[in-house]
Every structure is written in C-alpha cells, then in structure tokens.
Amino acid sequence: MKKNKKWLIPSVIFLLLGTTIFFNYIYKSHKTTEELNAEFNGEASLFFTSLKQDIKPWLNKTVILTGNVSSIDTEGVIIDKSIYCQFRKDVNFKLLTINQPITIKGVVIGYDDLLEELKVNQCIIKKTTND
Numbered sequence: 001m002k003k004n005k006k007w008l009i010p011s012v013i014f015l016l017l018g019t020t021i022f023f024n025y026i027y028k029s030h031k032t033t034e035e036l037n038a039e040f041n042g043e044a045s046l047f048f049t050s051l052k053q054d055i056k057p058w059l060n061k062t063v064i065l066t067g068n069v070s071s072i073d074t075e076g077v078i079i080d081k082s083i084y085c086q087f088r089k090d091v092n093f094k095l096l097t098i099n100q101p102i103t104i105k106g107v108v109i110g111y112d113d114l115l116e117e118l119k120v121n122q123c124i125i126k127k128t129t130n131d
Contacts, residue, residue: 033088033105033122036062043067048082048118051111055118058108064126066103069096076123079104082116085123093125103127 040047040058044067051058067080076086077096085104087093096102106123 038064044080064105083118086121087123101129
C-alpha cells in the first residue's frame with residue numbers, strides 16, 4: 001500500500017504538467033495580420049490576373065495589395081472591381097471613398113466563381129491616399 005502512495009504524487013504532478021503543456025501548445029494565440037509576413041506585395045489588378053489560372057498556391061497566404069476602392073459595404077470593400085477585402089472588426093474603414101487609392105494587408109481565403117471575385121479576409125489598412 002505504501003508503494004502505491006509513493007507513486008501517486010509524482011503521477012499526479014506529471015499528469016498536470018503534461019496537460020498544461022498540451023493545452024498551451026494546442027491553444028496558443030494566433031498571429032495577427034500585422035505579425036504575418038506578406039508573400040506578395042504589389043498591384044491588386046496584377047495579382048488578380050496572375051492567380052486566375054491557379055489560386056491553390058495562394059490560399060491562406062498573406063498579401064499586401066494596392067488599388068482603388070470600387071465599392072464599400074458593411075464589412076469591407078472591393079478593390080479594382082475584383083478583390084473583396086473583409087476587414088477585421090477593429091478596423092475603421094467607413095471613411096473610405098469610392099476611387100480612393102488604398103493599400104491593404106490580408107489573408108487570401110478563396111475565389112468566388114459566381115461573382116468572379118478574390119476573397120481576402122482579416123484585412124487591415126496599410127495606407128490610404130486622400131484625393
């Protein structure tokens with residue numbers, strides 16, 4: 001009986017330590033858009049044209065795109081009539097205007113065949129130019 005008690009405390013400590021390490025590894029915080037390294041930095045229209053052939057290499061990749069605002073809705077904007085940028089909740093994009101030059105950073109999540117739009121989410125505004 002004393003042998004069993006001798007191993008009980010180290011076993012419980014080992015189990016708690018293992019559980020703590022496991023949960024810290026599994027539930028580690030995600031990187032913000034600002035922390036992600038962009039794999040493309042350039043004109044939105046050139047990027048859109050180049051990936052129409054094959055989008056798979058760009059899925060879940062971070063990009064920085066420059067273009068003009070074509071349309072504005074409640075969750076984001078369309079750049080150069082072909083790229084929909086959904087902004088994070090903390091980004092204030094309501095002051096943007098149509099045809100305003102903008103540079104955004106976001107993550108490519110897919111291509112909408114019906115609307116023929118590239119979808120980018122977690123967007124932040126890197127730079128705007130007021131005309």
